[in-house]
Amino acid sequence: GTLAYQWQREGEDLAGAQTSILTLSSTTASDGGSYRVLVSNEGGVTTSAAANLTVHTPPVITSQPVGVDLSSGDLLRLSVTATGTGPFSYQWQFNQTPLSTQTAATLEIAAVSLGEAGQYRVIVTSPGGTVTSASAVVTVQPIQVANPPAILTHPASQSLAPGVTLELKVTATGEGPLHYRWQFNGFNIPGASQDSFTLGDAQPADSGDYQVVVSNAGGSVTSEVAQVKIVEGPSILQGPVSQTVQAGQQMVLSVEASGTPPLNYQWRYQGFNIPGARGSTFQIDSVQLIDAGTYQVVVSDASGAQVQSLPALLEVVTEPVNTSRITSVQLSDGGLLIQWEAKEGRVLQAKARLEDAIWRDIPGSEGQSESRQALLGNATFYRLLDR
Template identity: 30%
Template structure:
């Protein structure tokens, strides 16, 4: 009993000492006043206030519909309402070193005109094709649509979808839609329609797939007046066997996954396959029809099918191509006296694309890709474009760190991967700068062949103080930099290569920071091969 009384007395003394000294025990945040719901019109100032107590410093962060919105000073959030898309739930999370507290949601109701979430986009079409423009909008009350052509009202064009059948040159120009509700009108961005003249007939082979059998789409760019066509395809009979052709007729029942383009051939098309030279690796196809019409532009007219011979592991080993034997590549009726179909070589294609992973040595998220040449012709350069990288969790743009340039028309970043021989498989490494080092980018790619890219050696000074060393079977180059300079890394199989011109220049250049920089030879696209397979020497060129 005496022990208990002593403990109680000691506790009371401790409380009394804290009271007399003015100290209060540190505590996690406690919200004392939640943000309040409100209604705003578009263009007015919306504000929310959250009050909280707790150990300083307190950090106030607001969330909009579950997504981090901004950090607010002293719990006050204010912004100008830009559209009805700002309507929703706003929650404040208050945190300090001891914990967090979450407010009750405040609902912002917005009164305003419709908000356009998907704008109409530019379109390009051939004469006689059907063109569609569309818009997606949200509204707090029933909305109406009105399309405009060259700023003039289009009669009857009052839906979110605008369909223009059988387009002519008179319909080329700018299109816009205005979406209206009881609170106002929102105009879309202008979309441009370009009408192209009818193309000359040409053929190419599309992307090969190898599920169960080798399937290769045959893609015809049609003028639209053809009534019969012919062509032949060549392949390596040591790699492919059981060659056949499966037409894409309008009434052909194929799994949708195998359709890479809309069906092109009229339903009454008659297909004749000439397999007299199949042992030599060639088959011919002749197609004729009496009614119907091919749509101008590119579409699939069928698929070539093969089996991979024996134990071959590379489905791109067939050395595919288009030729004039045994069936000439011609069409009828003639166009200005010409009946020849232009035959295009195959593009390179992807074989495997890995998930990007963080390389702690470089700080980049790196993605390995494997690509190959399924055709029978050397591709002088493989160009890979990268788009739709998006943003990371900190809302910063994800960047392609080893981009070699940007395409003017599409604003897509690209890398040039160099030449690739028939049947060859190559690897390349894409490097992404992601500020949070966590978000996985999911870009869209396009891979195609171009003429050889000639990189002119930069005019500058050979830099001294360059150190190279091997690390993890790669080569690291360290060099001093100045803040207003660019640095190009050149590499050669021997030191003599720098004097006799047998060296290559890596892109993109390294921008100087005024301190030491590091450059890692990771193989394509920075260099033409991985450094562990060849002797390689390096030098750095400083450019003003």
Template identity: 25%
Template sequence: MKRFWLGAALILALTANIAEATFSYTWTTPSQVNVGAAYDVSVDIYWAPDYEYDYQYSVTLWYNGSTPKQYGNGYSWDTLTLSDSGNETAAGRIYWLADCQSYEGEYSSGYQYIDVVAGNRAPVPGISVDGRSAGQTITRPYGGSVALTVRHTATDADGNLSGIRYNIWNATTGFFDNGGAFVPQSGGSGAVVRNVTLDTDGDWYFWTDAEDSQGAYSSTGDWGSGFHLVVVVAANNPPTSELSVSNASPYYNQSITLTSTIQDADGNLVDQAVDVSTDNSNWTSGWNNWSGTTAWVISGSSATGTITYTPPSVGTYYFRSRGADSANARSAFATVTVTVNRAPMTAPTSQNYPNVESGVSWTPAINGNSVSGTGALLYNVAGKTNWGSSPWTTEPGTYTFFVGQLADANHEGNEVDPIVGRIMVNYQRYEITVPRRTATFSFSGGPFTYDGSSKSVSVSVSPSGATYSTSGAYSATDSGTYTAYATATGSYSGNDQYSWTIEKATQAAVSITPGAQTVQRGASIQFTAHGGSGAGSYMWGGAAQGSGDTCEVVFNEIGSRSVTVTRKGDINYIDSAEASIAIMVTAPPQYTVAVAASPTTGGVVTGAGTYDSGTTATITATASAGFRFNGWSGDATGSVSPLSVTVTRNMSITAEFAPIGSSPTIAGQPSGQLKIEGGTVAIAVTATGSDPLQYQWRKDGVVIPGANSATYVIQNAQVGNSGSYSCRVENSYGYADSMAVVVTVLRAAGDEDNDGVENAVEVALGLNPLSADDVWVHRFKYSELGYLDESPGGKYSEIDAEGNIKATHP
């Protein structure tokens, strides 16, 4: 087959060596398209072969003669379909060609051409979002939003742009901003600008649709493929708190003003609270449930609240304030301390009490106090009666009273009364006579439920109206039934009684921290109980056992576990209601520890298995007979067995074993040598230890090549062979070094000690050529016979020219 191309025209010379085989082509494609218009093309190829075994053929689909587009394979009497698509950018004629070749080499071709004409072109849409890049992540303030300017644009090469449609989509909100209809446009370009505010996290898609007056339409994408941005929220910032007080040192019964200011950078304030305590180390649990709390519901980025407070007694008061935002983030406490001092009092004005006639009620009083203390104090000269406050029904008799304002913990006085020595303000003396009267009684109060404070029954005496309180005598300390009695004495007659029942109170609710959570198996959590009332202890249940404020639990079982707590009752309270939380225990990741022995006959290694992440595996190496454990390799080092490793990944550990033997020991040390040039030096070492033993001699610490025997021999020794010699003996278990010995080689004719006797002669005579002293001991004299020993009882020796002793004479 041959192909010829001439300009835009295709001249096809189709030569199909098909013999009796038949190829047929069915094309599905437009005969004409506009420039810029997309189109599809496909061809069905059917082949009837000429041979039964020529069962397969291959096809190549070409575009415009030079670009292969599709490949395929067909079979005998089968139809194969190839398809593709195109979008032409210039007018002219383009060709699609199908090349076929059978298994036996038969060829065929079929083609289809399409005329591309200049016609209407679809507009080209575009989009930009504040210069942002596609896929960029935008962080919005916590509780806030991010503002964007979106430009939807389009251009039209034919100048007939008719509309732009804007689209913004989010998975949560759907079509957040969609114009629906196209915004009218004209000419060759247009734009629609949208200012949007995004306050939802997640993926946001922006795209532009454009159309022209001829109905041509195009788009930059859709909700899954448009311009994409990711919106995330910034971390929440907790609020800050400030607290100030108008007077930090007021008198008793003097009010103060507290000002609390809360700031929040994220503008999501929701709560503001101020409370008071007289014990700075024992604030009530729960930040919104303090005794004395004043709370405001607020919003925005700042809030200021004030509270007027009158301390109930002298002492130190601690105030704190706090704010919270919508994310339940709370500010640190802002605190102030106020010290309340005793208030000064003024003296009462003088007055006279008239005598009280029989059957007449009267009310003693003290006038003229600008600041009150505990009230009027009235008592007789004998000090038998201390009534305290009015009104009173007096007993008969004549009484002398000292009346004054009694100082207390909250008020200051200036005098000490003469009877019981209490501090008062300018007491006064009065006398009054009271006749005998008849008393009647009435009771009020009860039944009572004990709540931690004393309960009382009031007994009234009529008709005087004086009231006696029995609270001191009848404080409730336990549940039960109680009876109050009132009896008239002296000039009064009559008595009465009243009974009431005190029940144990219900405790406040209890709670557990930390709360419900999910943990991995093996996790240890310390729980703390809060709340309740009275003196009873906390009792733990469920996965927790024991008593006390805290309880530590280790969770080793997978699944849902509960932790409960109650507070036992005491003499005043019943048991509390139970508090419970759920803990979900999950399995941690697991890893494999593989072990091996090297060599495999050297010993046994244990500890392989599957372990939870973070647990400890114990690996033990046990040497076989004739072997010893040398150390670990792979994912472990060192030579300690058993070995403990923390498992955080898959591990492979090998125990290294070695045969048992002994390291070398030097049994015989080498000896030093003194030789004349030309002589033979032989130094030897003897060693014991496991075979094979290896020897290495050194001269002056430097290895001597080839000196690897127990004996080291130097033939024809020279002066240069002098030095320090040692030997290292090694085997597979260690090594040992011999001592270093000195080998000295001297020139024969030299005289090292300058004693007049040559080195060779001194060596031959058994003297030391390095020391002149031995010559003088023998007082040698040279003669024609040689050197003569002239020492007492000495002898002489004949020595030849080489220094050898020829004969020795007495």
């Protein structure tokens, strides 16, 4: 008799599938499964063995390799992500030439070289087909090697008196960052890592050779040695004294000092060196109002150490003034001994700052010839007044 057919998928009848041949057009992954056919006639029904259908979908790249800009020696890493029916195989290419060792989803070159700059792509293969990624451009720059630093100004040798502050400085140039390491007699000084080194209250034990090592990525350079001597320097026996002088009159300042000869002198006005003023005395033959201010002298000896006098105040007035002068200023018993020629009505006055308007009498000084004042650490200005 006549045979009838009914195709089934996963045990369910397929509509319209009633011929001896089953044709599926435009199959997709969802068409996969177990197929069989039921054949019947007047005598009964028989069922075929099951046939399993697997539909392979072609690979699709969902994440392309991305180009990078590297320096020679850097790690090169490129990767690709694909979907579809697996398993997948990968073949990376460099400028369209297969790389035999690069057959994974991620390409890695531990230390890329200049010759490995170019275009990279990967061919992805699966049971569903083959797809080629977009090209990723890799650039490789040569390593920029820094030049070692250069020292422009070396730390200077110096001689100082005990108790003063030692200051050393270096000036260097080069590709940063620059690093500094100061050394004393060849050994690193802990914490001394700036372009300058400061040591307060220097003592003779701090005498020696100082140098600094300056470094960067390109190397290092060591400065010249600065020889530092902490020695007992000169002392001022009698410093310059403050004066009040009428404009147009002569003004003379003097200092008496001791130390290892020869002694050198440098007079200063308002904190600045006076050119050519290098003797134990300094004078202005015709004082003008502009000359008013504070004067000091720096004394140095053969050891190179130096000491600076206390400031002496010069007041310049337009009216005649008395000629009384302080004759001696000395350090004595931790204080300041000021002496002058005694006279009835003559009194010692003082003020702490030049801008103070009022001179104040020193108690007990009127009619006397001397006064002992405590050293308070700040400058004090003194004068004599005849009443």
